[in-house]
Amino acid sequence: MSNTKSLLTIKDLHASVEEKQIIKGLSLDVKPGEVHAIMGPNGAGKSTLGYVLSGRDGYHVESGSVALDGDDLLAMETEERARAGLFLAFQYPVEIPGVSNLEFLKAAVDAQRQARGEDPVTSADFLKEAKAACKQVNLPVAFLKRGVNEGFSGGEKKRNELMQMLLLKPKLCILDETDSGLDIDALQVVAEGVNSQRSDDRSFIVVTHYQRLLDYIKPDFVHVLSGGKIVKSGDASLALELEAQGYAWLQNEPAEDELEG
Amino acid sequence: MSEWLESAIARAQGINDWLAPKRADALDLLANSQWPTRKTEAWRYTPLRPVERSQAKVLTDEVNLEPIAIADLSAIELVFVNGKFDPSQLAKTLPDGVSIALGRDLDSAKQTDALNAFSTIKPQRHLFGLVNDALAQDVVIVTVAEGVEVAEPIRISSLLSQSAESHTRVQVSLGAGARLTVIEDVQAQGESLNTAFVEYNVAAKAYLEHYRFALQTGTNVAIGGSHFNLHDHAKMHSSIVAFGSDLSRLDTDIIHAGEYADAKLNAMYLLDNKELFDLHATVEHAMANGTTQENVRGIVADRARAVFNGRIHIHRDAQKTSAELNNRNLLMSDKAEINTKPELEIYADDVKCAHGATVAEIDKQALYYLETRGISRSKAQVMLNFGFINELIDLMPNAALAEWVRPIIRERFAQMDVE
Numbered sequence: 001m002s003n004t005k006s007l008l009t010i011k012d013l014h015a016s017v018e019e020k021q022i023i024k025g026l027s028l029d030v031k032p033g034e035v036h037a038i039m040g041p042n043g044a045g046k047s048t049l050g051y052v053l054s055g056r057d058g059y060h061v062e063s064g065s066v067a068l069d070g071d072d073l074l075a076m077e078t079e080e081r082a083r084a085g086l087f088l089a090f091q092y093p094v095e096i097p098g099v100s101n102l103e104f105l106k107a108a109v110d111a112q113r114q115a116r117g118e119d120p121v122t123s124a125d126f127l128k129e130a131k132a133a134c135k136q137v138n139l140p141v142a143f144l145k146r147g148v149n150e151g152f153s154g155g156e157k158k159r160n161e162l163m164q165m166l167l168l169k170p171k172l173c174i175l176d177e178t179d180s181g182l183d184i185d186a187l188q189v190v191a192e193g194v195n196s197q198r199s200d201d202r203s204f205i206v207v208t209h210y211q212r213l214l215d216y217i218k219p220d221f222v223h224v225l226s227g228g229k230i231v232k233s234g235d236a237s238l239a240l241e242l243e244a245q246g247y248a249w250l251q252n253e254p255a256e257d258e259l260e261g
Numbered sequence: 262m263s264e265w266l267e268s269a270i271a272r273a274q275g276i277n278d279w280l281a282p283k284r285a286d287a288l289d290l291l292a293n294s295q296w297p298t299r300k301t302e303a304w305r306y307t308p309l310r311p312v313e314r315s316q317a318k319v320l321t322d323e324v325n326l327e328p329i330a331i332a333d334l335s336a337i338e339l340v341f342v343n344g345k346f347d348p349s350q351l352a353k354t355l356p357d358g359v360s361i362a363l364g365r366d367l368d369s370a371k372q373t374d375a376l377n378a379f380s381t382i383k384p385q386r387h388l389f390g391l392v393n394d395a396l397a398q399d400v401v402i403v404t405v406a407e408g409v410e411v412a413e414p415i416r417i418s419s420l421l422s423q424s425a426e427s428h429t430r431v432q433v434s435l436g437a438g439a440r441l442t443v444i445e446d447v448q449a450q451g452e453s454l455n456t457a458f459v460e461y462n463v464a465a466k467a468y469l470e471h472y473r474f475a476l477q478t479g480t481n482v483a484i485g486g487s488h489f490n491l492h493d494h495a496k497m498h499s500s501i502v503a504f505g506s507d508l509s510r511l512d513t514d515i516i517h518a519g520e521y522a523d524a525k526l527n528a529m530y531l532l533d534n535k536e537l538f539d540l541h542a543t544v545e546h547a548m549a550n551g552t553t554q555e556n557v558r559g560i561v562a563d564r565a566r567a568v569f570n571g572r573i574h575i576h577r578d579a580q581k582t583s584a585e586l587n588n589r590n591l592l593m594s595d596k597a598e599i600n601t602k603p604e605l606e607i608y609a610d611d612v613k614c615a616h617g618a619t620v621a622e623i624d625k626q627a628l629y630y631l632e633t634r635g636i637s638r639s640k641a642q643v644m645l646n647f648g649f650i651n652e653l654i655d656l657m658p659n660a661a662l663a664e665w666v667r668p669i670i671r672e673r674f675a676q677m678d679v680e
Contacts, residue, residue, distance in 0.1 A: 054633050057625065082635035094630040098648030098655070107644065108634035115635070147648070164634060 024228030085171030191216030344427030358409030505536025532565035
């Protein structure tokens with residue numbers, strides 16, 4: 001495993017939002033096929049990491065580097081990152097009335113195909129594929145006709161994110177608190193969907209506050225994010241330890257730069 | 262007063278027909294009217310220079326123009342060519358209970374009814390409505406008998422050749438419980454000037470589905486109005502789609518003249534280049550228990566200008582009225598301009614009313630979301646803009662019309678500059 005080339009390499013990343021430092025020296029190495037869980041208390045910078053990696057406006061990288069498959073991720077526009085194989089499943093997916101889910105999904109798939117020099121998928125072929133994806137994530141096919149996430153329940157939105165993942169087949173999926181607001185049944189559907197996509201050439205970063213999700217999606221590594229950096233790493237047992245002890249113990253082991261403030 | 266109006270009045274004075282008393286009323290009012298300037302509230306943001314400078318003339322030569330075909334739409338065609346009604350394009354047999362005829366050809370009893378009804382729904386404050394009263398040569402009267410449900414829509418097309426001036430007028434009357442769809446459309450070839458007014462009387466429990474397409478662009482000058490009178494339990498659903506031109510102005514008036522009337526109005530405008538579109542929409546709740554829902558959305562690009570004035574007037578006796586007015590605009594360039602003014606005037610104390618107007622740039626969160634899926638920024642902007650309008654297209658009850666206008670709007674977006 002250690003000889004395998006890394007899929008994602010984050011080195012000493014510092015990033016800020018509205019001039020406030022949130023990520024303060026984060027490093028992480030993800031190899032193909034690995035599942036990394038990032039846990040941490042509220043405000044640790046968990047969601048920020050996903051936004052920074054996806055290139056959201058207003059999130060400034062101050063120093064450090066991020067390589068995806070050896071390419072400089074930070075030099076790319078948001079859409080180029082997606083085409084390079086990065087996928088962010090949102091904690092709060094955006095509702096876009098007037099743009100049908102089907103049209104949106106096809107535009108996304110076609111954008112990736114175009115980046116690979118392929119022709120757009122035909123509408124008929126795509127509809128077949130999209131219907132199959134609907135079935136897999138347990139969403140009624142009628143949801144393809146509706147506006148993107150428009151009036152979807154929390155669980156339906158998360159399943160819609162998962163459907164996009166199935167259709168886009170990314171190399172690296174970042175699941176941002178995908179478990180938030182889900183009951184146990186919905187959680188299982190999402191987890192099964194994720195597990196079905198695990199493969200040797202696809203990696204996951206599962207960002208979560210609770211251990212619960214990790215009962216269903218077994219991580220290879222668990223990292224604790226606090227004060228903008230990873231303060232502890234371990235295997236799946238670390239998640240159980242966190243579940244038992246909470247995050248309070250982290251207060252006693254503050255990251256260095258937190259001492260400055 | 263302008264030379265243009267003086268000449269219009271002079272021409273109208275030469276007309277002597279069945280409408281003479283109404284034309285005389287209009288001319289009296291016009292004689293006492295001021296030519297609108299920037300100080301005239303109703304025309305504050307819409308200069309009339311394109312009318313003053315217009316070289317359009319009433320053309321007398323026979324011209325053959327046909328309305329563009331709409332796939333999957335079989336309509337009763339009511340066609341004006343350069344202001345003249347073309348009876349050859351009207352179906353020889355109309356559905357039972359439907360009558361379409363020139364006012365001057367009606368028998369005397371019906372003509373008297375038509376005369377009495379003329380210009381009673383369209384308010385007198387519309388200057389060009391008065392011009393139309395005085396100058397509309399061929400006035401067509403449409404009646405649907407009580408309880409008759411007309412399956413085929415009636416399409417009123419006003420077709421203009423290059424530099425033509427035309428004034429068209431249709432009076433539509435639905436009997437109690439009748440159902441009808443009417444489509445109003447203007448197709449003009451440039452440098453034209455037209456006024457196109459329609460009055461609708463919707464009797465008790467009748468339903469009117471209405472569409473108005475103002476898609477003429479460029480150097481055309483178009484001024485028109487759709488005016489609706491709703492009786493007890495009457496319903497209307499109107500969809501307006503407009504592009505802009507040198508001057509494109511539309512006045513709508515919805516009058517709740519009976520109780521429990523229900524009005525829905527969805528208007529959308531997409532303006533580019535130096536186009537102007539001005540919508541003045543007035544709703545009069547004169548009686549109790551009426552409902553109005555008005556959704557107006559616009560996208561304004563380049564140096565185009567949109568004007569929207571939405572007035573809802575709830576009279577003292579119009580208790581239990583429920584009225585909503587919403588105007589949302591997207592600006593696509595920093596030279597584009599929107600002048601929006603929602604006005605609520607409420608004199609009844611037990612009503613539910615809401616109004617709002619927003620001018621915004623595109624939703625940044627939605628843009629980001631699309632980009633994270635690999636969709637380019639420019640494509641994402643077009644999708645979001647289209648989605649903003651598409652929501653209202655989705656609400657069109659007539660699927661054939663929605664499917665006809667959707668690609669036209671898509672094409673419009675493809676041409677609009679995305680910055």
